[in-house]
Amino acid sequence: YDTDTILVTEDGYAYGYGTNYNGRLSFGDTLNRNIPTPINKVLETANTYLSNIKQVYAASNHTIILTDYGDVYSTVLNDFGQLGLYGLKSIGGDESHFRQLPLSNVNKISCGEDNSYFLMNNGEVWACGRNNYGQLGLDHTTDVDRPTKIPNLSNIIDISAKYDSCLFLKNDSVVWACGRNNHGQLGLGNLDDQPLPTENTTLSYIVKIFMGYECSFYIDKFGYYHACGRNNYGQLGLGDITGRDQANKNVSEDNIIDISCGKDFNMFLKSDGYVYSCGRHGEGRLGFAGLT
Numbered sequence: 001y002d003t004d005t006i007l008v009t010e011d012g013y014a015y016g017y018g019t020n021y022n023g024r025l026s027f028g029d030t031l032n033r034n035i036p037t038p039i040n041k042v043l044e045t046a047n048t049y050l051s052n053i054k055q056v057y058a059a060s061n062h063t064i065i066l067t068d069y070g071d072v073y074s075t076v077l078n079d080f081g082q083l084g085l086y087g088l089k090s091i092g093g094d095e096s097h098f099r100q101l102p103l104s105n106v107n108k109i110s111c112g113e114d115n116s117y118f119l120m121n122n123g124e125v126w127a128c129g130r131n132n133y134g135q136l137g138l139d140h141t142t143d144v145d146r147p148t149k150i151p152n153l154s155n156i157i158d159i160s161a162k163y164d165s166c167l168f169l170k171n172d173s174v175v176w177a178c179g180r181n182n183h184g185q186l187g188l189g190n191l192d193d194q195p196l197p198t199e200n201t202t203l204s205y206i207v208k209i210f211m212g213y214e215c216s217f218y219i220d221k222f223g224y225y226h227a228c229g230r231n232n233y234g235q236l237g238l239g240d241i242t243g244r245d246q247a248n249k250n251v252s253e254d255n256i257i258d259i260s261c262g263k264d265f266n267m268f269l270k271s272d273g274y275v276y277s278c279g280r281h282g283e284g285r286l287g288f289a290g291l292t
């Protein structure tokens with residue numbers, strides 16, 4: 001059912017279209033849309049459209065929106081507390097409007113499959129939702145239904161979550177990680193899950209971080225990328241299909257400025273505007289001729 005899209009226009013309004021499974025497009029119904037349609041704000045003001053949108057993060061079962069003012073709104077499923085709305089039931093079907101979280105001064109948002117992370121303006125990170133692998137970084141594995149500050153984590157400038165793992169980038173260019181690590185996706189040299197943010201001592205000079213599907217990527221200040229984790233389809237782009245539990249540098253590709261991670265495939269943008277891809281090509285997802 002992941003066949004829907006939420007987009008943000010240059011003037012800061014949110015629009016949704018596609019399959020509206022469980023009301024995940026937040027129109028207050030479950031009807032599909034085949035054209036971009038303005039998204040309402042909250043149930044009580046159903047004719048007020050979300051505006052001044054800075055970021056949208058649509059996870060598998062919930063959606064989070066961040067405004068330019070540092071306010072956060074969430075909607076759809078809340079089975080594990082991922083909406084951060086203090087025990088409120090899931091907001092699906094006819095009630096699927098965005099509700100505001102009791103948070104302010106948020107700078108960036110990121111979501112795993114059933115969890116949410118909030119990077120604050122002061123460099124703190126707060127989190128909520130499913131926590132079965134310790135992915136919230138709270139030193140336990142109990143689900144949390146309200147945004148909770150991750151202890152001993154400060155001066156964070158970027159976050160990236162996917163599924164059951166999360167990466168944090170500090171202002172000293174050092175990477176920290178927590179959560180599930182079954183394929184070495186945290187890059188810590190082992191396969192142990194981490195319930196607390198743990199420093200990656202093998203990486204330095206990192207400027208961007210990307211958590212993928214059981215793998216992760218890091219761009220350094222020289223334009224090279226480093227990768228670790230699951231690699232059964234060659235999705236790390238390192239010339240083989242061997243997984244890594246430590247980040248390996250791809251010395252043959254430089255001038256990388258951005259990375260986008262899919263399920264078993266990944267895309268790389270270079271400074272010259274060209275796009276490169278690697279991993280599973282089923283259904284033509286790598287953009288090459290042919291579907292296999």
